[in-house]
Amino acid sequence: MTPTVLMQVYVFILAGFVGYQVISRVPPLLHTPLMSATNAISGISLVGSLVAAGANYGPVSTALGFVAVTAATINVVGGFMITDRMLKMFRQDRKAKK
Amino acid sequence: MKDWFIQASYLTASVLFILSLRGLSSPDTARRGMNLGAIGMLIAVVGTLLQHEIVRFEWILAGLVLGSAIGAPMAIFMPMTAMPQRIAISHAFGALAATLVGIDKYYRHGAELGSATMAAVGFEVMFGSLTITGSFMAFAKLQELVRGAPITYPLQNASNLALFASTFGILLYLIFDPGNAHLFYAMACFGLAIGVLMVLPIGGADMPVVVSLLNSYAGLASAATGFALSNNVLLIAGALDGASGFLLSILMSRAMNRSFRNVLFGAFGGGAEAAVAGKTASGLAVRSTTVEDAAIQLAYARLVIVVPGYGMAVAQAQHQVRELAEQVEVRGGEVKYAIHPVAGRMPGHMNVLLAEANIPYDKLLDMDEINPQFANADVALVIGANDVVNPAARNDKSSPIYGMPILNADYAKQVIVLKRSMNPGFAGIENELFYNPKTALLFGDAKASLTKLVAEMKNA
Numbered sequence: 049m050t051p052t053v054l055m056q057v058y059v060f061i062l063a064g065f066v067g068y069q070v071i072s073r074v075p076p077l078l079h080t081p082l083m084s085a086t087n088a089i090s091g092i093s094l095v096g097s098l099v100a101a102g103a104n105y106g107p108v109s110t111a112l113g114f115v116a117v118t119a120a121t122i123n124v125v126g127g128f129m130i131t132d133r134m135l136k137m138f139r140q141d142r143k144a145k146k
Numbered sequence: 147m148k149d150w151f152i153q154a155s156y157l158t159a160s161v162l163f164i165l166s167l168r169g170l171s172s173p174d175t176a177r178r179g180m181n182l183g184a185i186g187m188l189i190a191v192v193g194t195l196l197q198h199e200i201v202r203f204e205w206i207l208a209g210l211v212l213g214s215a216i217g218a219p220m221a222i223f224m225p226m227t228a229m230p231q232r233i234a235i236s237h238a239f240g241a242l243a244a245t246l247v248g249i250d251k252y253y254r255h256g257a258e259l260g261s262a263t264m265a266a267v268g269f270e271v272m273f274g275s276l277t278i279t280g281s282f283m284a285f286a287k288l289q290e291l292v293r294g295a296p297i298t299y300p301l302q303n304a305s306n307l308a309l310f311a312s313t314f315g316i317l318l319y320l321i322f323d324p325g326n327a328h329l330f331y332a333m334a335c336f337g338l339a340i341g342v343l344m345v346l347p348i349g350g351a352d353m354p355v356v357v358s359l360l361n362s363y364a365g366l367a368s369a370a371t372g373f374a375l376s377n378n379v380l381l382i383a384g385a386l387d388g389a390s391g392f393l394l395s396i397l398m399s400r401a402m403n404r405s406f407r408n409v410l411f412g413a414f415g416g417g418a419e420a421a422v423a424g425k426t427a428s429g430l431a432v433r434s435t436t437v438e439d440a441a442i443q444l445a446y447a448r449l450v451i452v453v454p455g456y457g458m459a460v461a462q463a464q465h466q467v468r469e470l471a472e473q474v475e476v477r478g479g480e481v482k483y484a485i486h487p488v489a490g491r492m493p494g495h496m497n498v499l500l501a502e503a504n505i506p507y508d509k510l511l512d513m514d515e516i517n518p519q520f521a522n523a524d525v526a527l528v529i530g531a532n533d534v535v536n537p538a539a540r541n542d543k544s545s546p547i548y549g550m551p552i553l554n555a556d557y558a559k560q561v562i563v564l565k566r567s568m569n570p571g572f573a574g575i576e577n578e579l580f581y582n583p584k585t586a587l588l589f590g591d592a593k594a595s596l597t598k599l600v601a602e603m604k605n606a
Contacts, residue, residue, distance in 0.1 A: 053262045056373055056381060063382040066164060067389030073171040076487055076512050079394065079494030080229060082170050083361055086390040087236045089163050089183060090368045092383040093243040095194045096375050100250045101209055102200035112250040114205045120243035121213020122220070123236050128184045129221035130232065134498055135180065137226075138173040141506035 081134045088127025094120035148196055155193025156379035162186030163383055167390070173507055190379050226502040227462055230491040231288040234357055237364045238281035244367040245274030249334065251374055257325030264324040266373035268317040268333065274367040275337030276344065281360050283345035288353065288491060296349040306343050313337060350456070351533065353491040355398045362391025394493050401487035401513075403539075403550035432568070435586035437595070440562050441602035443586075447524035450474050450481045451516065453555050454496045455489050457530015457566065457592055464503035466596035467529065471505070473603040479524075482509055484516040484553045486534035517554045526558035528579075530565070530592050536577045561585040564592045 074082050097120050101113025162182045169179015200206070224232050248270035252259070259267065286292040313336040316329050324330075348356050365387025372381030444450060452467060471481040483505065489496045497510050511519075520526060528535055535555040538545035555561055556579050563580060565587055579585055588595050 050262065052376065053373075056376065056378075059378055060369055060373070060381050060385050063160075063385035064389045067167070067386035068393060070164060070167045070171075071386075071390045071393050074167070075171070076397075076485065076494060077497045077507055077510060078170050078173065078176060080233070080492060080498045081176065081494070082167075082390060083233050083357070083394070083493060084236070085166065085170060085180060085183065086361060086365065086387040087233065087240060089166070089187070089383050090240045090365050090387040091243075092159075092163075092187065092190060092380055093240060093247060093368050093371055094187075095190055095377060095380055096247040096371050097209070097243050098191070098194050098206055099197060099199055099375075100247055101205045102195075102202055104201050105250070105254055108253055109250050110205050112246045112253070114209045116243040116246040116250075117206060117209025118213040118216070119239040119246075121210050122217035123239045123243075124187055124217070125214045126217030126221040127236060128180060128187070129218060130224065131180050132177060133221065134226075134229075134501075135173070135177045137498070137501040137504075138176070138507045139501075139504075140173075141508050 077138070078135075081131050084127055084131045084134065088124055088131060091120045091122075091124035091127055094124055148198070152193045152196055153378075155189045156377070159186040159190035159193070159379050160382040162189070163386060167386060226498055227459060228289075229498055230353065230357065230495060231285050233492055234281050234284040234288055234360070236281075237357075237360045238278050238285065240364040241274045241277035241281065241367050244364070244371045245271050245278060245334070247371055248274060248374060252327075252330055256327060256330075259324045261321050261324070263374055265317075265321050266370050268320050268330075270367055270370035270374055271330075271334050272313060272317055272337045273363050273370060275334050276341040277360055277363040277367060279338045279341030280345050280356075280363070281341070283342055284348075284353065284356055284360060287345070287348070287350070294350045297346045302343075302347055306340070309336060309343065310340055313340060350491060351488070352402075354488050354493050354495075355395055355402065355404070357492045358391050358394035358398050360391070362388050362395060365389070365391055398488055398493060401551060403547065432580050433583070433586050435562065435588050437588065437598045437602050440586065440588050441599050441606055443525055443560055443562065444470070444474055444479075444527070444599065445477055445603055445606050447474065447479050447560075449519070449523045450479060450525045450527055451484050451520060451523040451555070451558065452481060453484045453486075453526060453528045453531050453535055453553055454500065455486075455529065455531025455534060456491060456495075457532075457564075459490055459495065459499055459530070461530065461592035463529065463593040463596050464499040464505075466593055466600060467500070468503040468505050469600045470527075470596055470603070473600055482511055482516065482519065484513070484520075484526075484555070485510050486513055486531070486553050489531060489534055513551060513553060520554045520557040523558040524560060526555040526561045528555055528561065528563040528565075529596075532577055535579050537582075538576075538578055542578075555579060556582055556584070559584070563587045564595050565589060566591060 097116035100109050101117045163186050166179040166183030169175040248267045251267050287294050316333045365384050369384025474481050485496050535553050537556050539547045539550040539552045561584050
């Protein structure tokens with residue numbers, strides 16, 4: 049295993065651990081927004097897709113990249129927007145606030 | 147200098163992603179958190195566009211515009227009742243992007259790939275392809291394009307396992323011989339087939355587990371992309387997504403009293419087998435009630451606990467539930483909502499629907515919180531829920547759902563069950579609660595029944 053791969057494994061495991069810790073504090077109330085939020089975040093595949101679509105690697109790569117950029121953008125744009133729309137609906141008791 | 151800036155943008159994005167998930171620990175901070183996440187995404191994209199490999203922007207721009215043109219209207223106009231489908235299909239898009247990036251990497255380098263990179267690309271394409279079709283199948287089932295009931299055939303588990311084992315075998319082989327392109331594309335096709343076959347035997351009530359699991363797989367595919375491209379932000383975001391889906395799958399399977407191994411290895415067919423087992427209810431009689439009687443019971447109740455289930459979602463009755471609650475509250479009663487973790491078709495399904503109907507979230511209580519309160523409740527109003535209130539889970543060892551944590555609706559002083567017909571729930575198990583002398587059944591579509599109840603209470 050090269051040092052680079054080893055570092056990547058480190059990063060992956062630590063990120064998974066942080067994720068587990070952070071997400072175990074999300075109340076069941078917000079589990080659906082959590083799913084759509086992680087979905088939007090996993091649209092980060094956009095970063096890889098952009099390179100495939102924008103580098104001059106030939107028509108096949110450009111085509112694959114273009115479809116990948118489109119699919120990832122649907123998740124990023126749609127995911128963040130719909131999560132916000134859902135979260136907007138969660139409100140506390142009016143009487144309690146008064 | 148430029149590389150430094152790119153790395154800094156990725157680090158910033160990773161931190162913002164973690165903060166955005168941290169925000170979701172409370173509804174008060176959640177929206178601000180999501181804005182941080184969106185800013186993180188923007189920073190990561192801008193950082194990436196600075197990479198020297200990127201020389202032409204026309205296709206990037208086209209993809210961004212087309213993706214936004216599809217994604218934004220979907221987010222704005224999608225009714226909340228369609229949320230399970232929308233979540234399921236979005237996993238397919240994420241996985242599609244990851245898979246295509248992996249195929250592109252293989253297409254360009256093929257035999258030159260080192261074994262570590264080949265392993266990463268292989269995992270990426272395998273997880274990605276099975277998530278694409280798996281999510282699409284889940285979407286089709288939720289949208290009712292495909293029959294929602296489990297589709298089973300002989301030797302299903304054995305053949306699925308064999309297919310999975312051979313796909314994994316190909317992946318291992320490719321690590322040692324990355325040049326074999328036919329095998330690589332065969333692996334991708336096998337992955338697509340696994341996704342379909344994996345979801346076929348799954349019935350509606352098991353969907354929360356499957357949707358969470360696919361969420362996790364989509365994340366793992368992204369993380370594998372990170373390994374393949376040596377890109378830390380992909381690794382981190384993928385790991386966060388994978389961890390989230392993994393945790394949700396555990397929570398969901400625990401709420402259904404399934405072992406996690408049982409879930410991982412796709413033995414979801416349990417529902418179909420369960421249909422044969424279970425108690426039959428011959429010789430027992432149910433008591434049906436009228437709208438008038440039920441309205442009187444509710445009008446005099448001091449504490450009403452509503453137990454919503456998938457039936458409420460199907461009938462889209464959440465707004466009528468709120469109107470009914472208002473009628474109870476006008477008379478000085480209190481209404482609380484008991485939310486079972488697997489009520490509905492995805493984690494948190496009931497919460498989103500009730501929040502949409504303007505019900506304050508502090509009245510939506512989790513199972514552990516609400517269960518001790520049932521004994522004080524004058525009426526437990528069960529709306530389209532079945533297995534999650536079946537006392538057999540508590541006291542009938544022969545029942546297939548024995549051991550599943552349930553809502554103690556039967557501890558309430560009176561139980562009113564809104565039900566379309568006497569058909570048993572998804573698992574095909576008779577529900578003792580319906581034969582309890584305290585229970586009265588109000589037959590009919592949940593929305594219609596609730597509308598009549600509200601009208602009756604207004605007049606009373």
